[in-house]
Amino acid sequence: MQRLAPLMEEPMDQEEQEQERGGRSRRSKSWKKWIKTQLQFMIIHKKTDVKVLLSVLGCPLFPVPPLSKMSLQQVSSSAQYIIQHFAAATGCKKLERGIKNTFVTGKITMTMVNDLSGSATVNASPVSHKGCFVMWQMLPEKWLIELVGGGHKISAGSDGEIAWRYTPWLGDHAAKGSIRPLRRTLQGLDPLTISSVFSSAQFVGEKEINEKDCFVLKLSTDQVDLTRRSDSTAEMIKHVAFGYFSQKSGLLLCLEDSSLTRIQTPGSLPTYWETSMSSWMEDYRAIEGSEVVIAHSGRTDVLISRFGENLKGGISVTRMEERWTIDDVAFDVPGLSIDCFIPPKEMKMDFHHQDGPNTFPELLDERQKL
Numbered sequence: 001m002q003r004l005a006p007l008m009e010e011p012m013d014q015e016e017q018e019q020e021r022g023g024r025s026r027r028s029k030s031w032k033k034w035i036k037t038q039l040q041f042m043i044i045h046k047k048t049d050v051k052v053l054l055s056v057l058g059c060p061l062f063p064v065p066p067l068s069k070m071s072l073q074q075v076s077s078s079a080q081y082i083i084q085h086f087a088a089a090t091g092c093k094k095l096e097r098g099i100k101n102t103f104v105t106g107k108i109t110m111t112m113v114n115d116l117s118g119s120a121t122v123n124a125s126p127v128s129h130k131g132c133f134v135m136w137q138m139l140p141e142k143w144l145i146e147l148v149g150g151g152h153k154i155s156a157g158s159d160g161e162i163a164w165r166y167t168p169w170l171g172d173h174a175a176k177g178s179i180r181p182l183r184r185t186l187q188g189l190d191p192l193t194i195s196s197v198f199s200s201a202q203f204v205g206e207k208e209i210n211e212k213d214c215f216v217l218k219l220s221t222d223q224v225d226l227t228r229r230s231d232s233t234a235e236m237i238k239h240v241a242f243g244y245f246s247q248k249s250g251l252l253l254c255l256e257d258s259s260l261t262r263i264q265t266p267g268s269l270p271t272y273w274e275t276s277m278s279s280w281m282e283d284y285r286a287i288e289g290s291e292v293v294i295a296h297s298g299r300t301d302v303l304i305s306r307f308g309e310n311l312k313g314g315i316s317v318t319r320m321e322e323r324w325t326i327d328d329v330a331f332d333v334p335g336l337s338i339d340c341f342i343p344p345k346e347m348k349m350d351f352h353h354q355d356g357p358n359t360f361p362e363l364l365d366e367r368q369k370l
Helices: 014-058 077-090 092-098 191-200 223-228 345-351 361-367
Strands: 102-113 128-137 142-149 152-159 163-167 171-175 202-209 212-220 234-246 252-263 271-286 293-307 316-331
Touching: 014 102, 014 128, 014 142, 014 152, 014 163, 014 293, 014 316, 077 092, 077 191, 077 202, 077 212, 077 234, 077 293, 092 191, 102 142, 191 212, 202 234, 212 252, 223 234
Parallel strands: none
Antiparallel strands: 102 128, 102 316, 128 142, 142 152, 152 163, 163 171, 202 212, 212 234, 234 252, 252 271, 271 293, 293 316
16 A cells, blocks of 8 residues: 655645655655665775774784793893793793693674774774684794684784785785784783793883883884885885883783885885784783683774875874683693694795785785775
């Protein structure tokens, strides 16, 4: 049955009624078209957001590699004290003595907060994408992670010679430069790797983090590795990291790293990308059945700034954030061997012959869409 038109409060002839119905029909079609356009934009935008979030937050590498064997005489007295305090607080010496491998599961919630610079494209109500991850590790340089979020599955790993990553939109690809640990392990998750990585750090002072006094250790990627991670269009200018260790508990409360990359294609002006990532670790407690203490939850914020003479709108800033919780940690998982960390055969062959980009490529590809 056709719905009746509403009654008018004043007389209207037949011609006026037909014009009114035609106007309502045109407005209805226009309204439906607008809704359809907005929905299409939201779906496309959401898919792009997921790719960028997974590319940036999913499994980034830390700026510098761990040093498995380093004499404490080579470390400054201040840094030596901080590392020893952290090692005692987390029980990481037990990891070094008797644990062969580690298995970790956790949950994540990623959110894109678009446009802090005030352009027309504003995501007023950011959509969160929930996911989970599984990670295996055998020594700091051998690790494997699988992460699912936003309807996509990505993975990354290292066999001690090659660090690689897989995404559905780019397939398998390797990262050049030194073999670096997964950043997620340094977010209070692997005390042994944290101690190893910061064993070569420089003590730069003190700072208050969340109303707690902290010692600050700084790490910088050396020029040789920056060059190895650059190519003909993307030059990595710097990549530094800071660790904030509680003066009272000795625990790592905050981890920051920032990088600056110069991108220039032939015939164009250079564009600069500055990425700042900050992680706050929470809920430090011992793993069930063990004396090893790790952070069971935390938050990571990312700011990506894009600037250069060729950008008409000035500086473009995009913010992303992730919250994570650790569900389960197990040591010495039966059946986990070195073979579990072997990269795909094609990638291993390509790695020794390619002259392509030295960083995970989709990070720059997806940034162009921000």
